[in-house]
Amino acid sequence: MVRLGGISPATFTALRPRxxxxxxxxxxxxxxMKRGRAKPVGLVDDEDKWSKVMHVREMNGIVxxxxxxxxDGGQVNEPVLRQMVRHxxxxxxxxxxxxxxxxxxxSLSAGERKAVVExxxxxxxDRAGVIVNISHLEYQVVLDLAQHxxxxxxDAVSTLPPLYYPVSDEELLQYYxxxxxxxxxxxxxxxxxxxxxxxxxxxxxxxxxxxxRFVGVKHSSQDTALLNRFKQIGGERIMIWSARxxxxxxxxxxxxxxxxxxxxxxxxxxxxxxxxxxxxxxxARARAIQSAFNMAQKDLYKYGAYGSVKRCLSLMxxxxxxxxxxxxxxGSARDEHLRQTLRQLDDIRDKWGLPVTTSQ
Numbered sequence: 411m412v413r414l415g416g417i418s419p420a421t422f423t424a425l426r427p428r429x430x431x432x433x434x435x436x437x438x439x440x441x442x443m444k445r446g447r448a449k450p451v452g453l454v455d456d457e458d459k460w461s462k463v464m465h466v467r468e469m470n471g472i473v474x475x476x477x478x479x480x481x482d483g484g485q486v487n488e489p490v491l492r493q494m495v496r497h498x499x500x501x502x503x504x505x506x507x508x509x510x511x512x513x514x515x516x517s518l519s520a521g522e523r524k525a526v527v528e529x530x531x532x533x534x535x536d537r538a539g540v541i542v543n544i545s546h547l548e549y550q551v552v553l554d555l556a557q558h559x560x561x562x563x564x565d566a567v568s569t570l571p572p573l574y575y576p577v578s579d580e581e582l583l584q585y586y587x588x589x590x591x592x593x594x595x596x597x598x599x600x601x602x603x604x605x606x607x608x609x610x611x612x613x614x615x616x617x618x619x620x621x622x623r624f625v626g627v628k629h630s631s632q633d634t635a636l637l638n639r640f641k642q643i644g645g646e647r648i649m650i651w652s653a654r655x656x657x658x659x660x661x662x663x664x665x666x667x668x669x670x671x672x673x674x675x676x677x678x679x680x681x682x683x684x685x686x687x688x689x690x691x692x693x694a695r696a697r698a699i700q701s702a703f704n705m706a707q708k709d710l711y712k713y714g715a716y717g718s719v720k721r722c723l724s725l726m727x728x729x730x731x732x733x734x735x736x737x738x739x740x741g742s743a744r745d746e747h748l749r750q751t752l753r754q755l756d757d758i759r760d761k762w763g764l765p766v767t768t769s770q
Contacts, residue, residue, distance in 0.1 A: 462565045462566065462595060462596055463596050463625060465539045465565040466539060466541075466565055466566050466596055466598075466625050466626060466649060467649065468504065468505075468539060469504050469505035469538075469539040469541070469565075469649070469651075469668060470504065470649070470667045470668045471502070471503075471504035471505075471668045471682060471685055472502065472503055472504060472668060472669055472674050472678050472681045472682050472685060473503065473504060473505040473506060473507050473539075473541070473651065473668060473669065473670040473671075473674070474498050474503055474506055474507070474670075474671070474674035474675050474678055475507045475510050475511070475512035475513065475653070475670050475671055475672050475674070475675075476491075476494065476495070476498075476506045476507060476508050476510075476512065476513050476530065476675070477494065477512055477513060477514075477672075477675050477716065477719060477720055477723070477730055478491070478509070478513045478514050478515075478518065478526055479491055479494065479720070479723075479728075479729065479730040479731050480730075480731035480732065480733075480734065481731060482731065484734065486518070486522050486525055486526060486529075487729070487730075487731060488525065488529045490728060490729055490730060490731075491526065491529050491530065491533075492529060492532075492533045493728055494675070494723070494728055494730070495530055495533040495534060496533065497728060498674070498675070498678050499534065499537055499538060501678045501679040501682065501767065502678055502679055502682035503538055503674070503678050503682075504538055504539065504668065505538045505539035505540065505541065505565075506530055506534065506538060506539070506540050506541070507541045507543065507568070507628065507670045508526060508527055508530050508540060508541065508542050508543065508564075509523045509526055509527065509542060509543045510543040510568070510600065510628075510670075511602065511605065511630075512671075512672040512675070512715075512716060512719075513526070513543070514716070514733060514734055515543050515545070516545065516546075517734045517735075520546075520551055520554065520555060523555060524555070524558050524562070527540070527542050527558065527559055527562045527564060528562050531562050531563045531564060539565040539566070540563075540564045540565055540566075541564065541565065541566045541567065541568050541598060541670075542555070542556075542559040542562075542564045542566070542567050542568065543567075543568045543569070543570075543600060544556045544559065544567045544568065544569055544593075545568075545569050545570040545573065545600065546573075547573050547574060552569065552589070553592060553593065555567075556589075556593040556594075556595060559595060560594055560595050564595065565595070565596070566595055566596040566597065566598055566625060566626070567593060567595050567596075567597055567598070568597070568598040568599065568600050568628060569586075569589060569597065569598075569599060569600060570600045570602070570606055571585075571606055571608050571610075572585055573606075579611075579613075579614065582608075582614065583614050583617055583618075586599070586614070586618055586624075587617075587618070587621070590618070590621045590623050590624060593623075595623075596623050596624075596625040596626075597623055597624055597625065598624075598625060598626040598627060598628060598649070599618075599624075599626075599627045599628070600627075600628045600630070601627055601628065601629050601630060601631060602628075602630035602631070602653070603630075603631055604630070604631070605630075609631065609633075609636070610627065610640075612636075612639055612640070612643065615627070615640055615643055615644070616643050619643055619644050619647075619648055624648065625647075625648060625649060626648055626649035626650065626651065626667075627640055627648070627649075627650050627651070628651050628653045628670050629650055629651065629652055629653055629654075629661075629666075630653035630654065631653075631654065632654055632657060634652075634657060634660050634661055634663075634664045635664070637650055637652065637661055637664050637665065637666060638664035638665050641664070641665035641666070641667075642665070649667045649668070650665065650666050650667055651666065651667060651668050651669055651670045652666040652668075652669045652670075652671075653669065653670045653671055654671070655669070655671040655672065655673045655674070655681075655703075655707065656700075656703075656704045656707055658671075658681060658684060658700060659684060659688060659693075659696050659697055659700040662684075662685070662688050662689075662696075663688075668685070669681060669685075672715050672716065672719060673703075673707055673710065673715075673719065675719050675723065676710075676719055676722055676723070676752075676755065677703060677755055679759070679764060679765075679767065680699055680703055680755070680758060680759065680764070681703075683699060683762065683764060684696045684699050684700055687699070695762070698762075699758060699762055702758045702761070703755075703758060705754070706751055706754040706755055706758065709747070709750070709751045709754065710722070710748075710751045712747065713740055713744050713747075714737065714740075716733050716737065717732065717733045717737055717738075717739070717740045718740065718744070718748060718751075720732065720733065720740075721740045721744065721745070721748055722748050722751065722752055725745060725748060725749060725752065726752070
């Protein structure tokens with residue numbers, strides 16, 4: 411019997427309807443053939459896991475890096491979290507990035523992180539994708555958070571490079587490869603060199619791109635040229651999300667598939683419109699909305715990004731609370747400045763024919 415790299419014609423025929431129109435599926439099939447596997451395993455064989463990869467591909471728009479709201483007592487405020495998710499879904503969010511930097515994930519206990527994931531997934535249902543940041547100093551906790559994300563119905567997980575300890579390039583690569591083998595969900599990388607002091611490089615990306623469960627990068631860097639090189643290496647199969655809100659139009663021009671960011675907690679609709687305009691060929695409109703937003707963002711972040719966005723949400727009637735230490739509470743002293751910022755955002759909406767949603 412003639413076999414294609416270890417795959418029999420019968421197996422290929424059985425898989426064909428599920429992969430032929432999808433570059434991820436074809437890439438995975440070729441990966442199996444290259445390694446001489448008798449039959450693809452893991453994601454292709456499991457319809458639920460196959461759908462996870464497809465759901466990640468559908469997050470090709472604006473994905474808020476979701477804030478974590480806290481009560482006055484400092485506990486995760488699950489009802490408000492649900493309210494936030496509903497608000498952003500109504501404005502066009504195509505997914506949520508949960509327990510990342512914006513969500514103060516590293517300031518939450520493992521139990522709190524799990525509760526956030528369960529709440530977000532329960533509220534989104536099948537309406538939007540969910541990516542869960544599983545970064546932690548202790549590797550077994552990373553695996554536990556990944557397993558919980560899978561059990562809760564998340565679509566993918568995400569990780570920073572190993573924290574605190576300096577590691578070699580080979581150690582970093584092997585860390586990621588080990589995660590890819592031990593975690594069942596699709597894996598995305600969180601590239602934020604401004605905080606980790608280490609940037610994902612092209613050679614590591616290229617090695618990881620050979621693995622079928624490596625599906626994307628959250629690129630929190632101003633280096634749009636590197637973003638473009640990632641896209642050239644990864645092609646259509648691997649998602650590259652811009653995570654610098656002020657650079658979004660530039661990132662789209664360099665091949666970004668969408669964006670994950672902090673300010674989308676307030677302005678997801680503006681960036682949905684930027685995406686629509688850019689992809690529709692109206693670059694002037696996309697650039698004009700981006701430029702206007704960038705001026706508002708400068709004022710928004712004057713007192714810090716996370717606390718300011720939380721306070722703005724509270725001024726809108728979504729009581730997001732304060733950030734956890736080491737961040738200091740903003741209090742009401744900044745409210746008039748932030749109200750003016752909300753008015754700026756609504757002025758942009760009004761100018762470009764979008765519904766006014768935030769001013770109080």
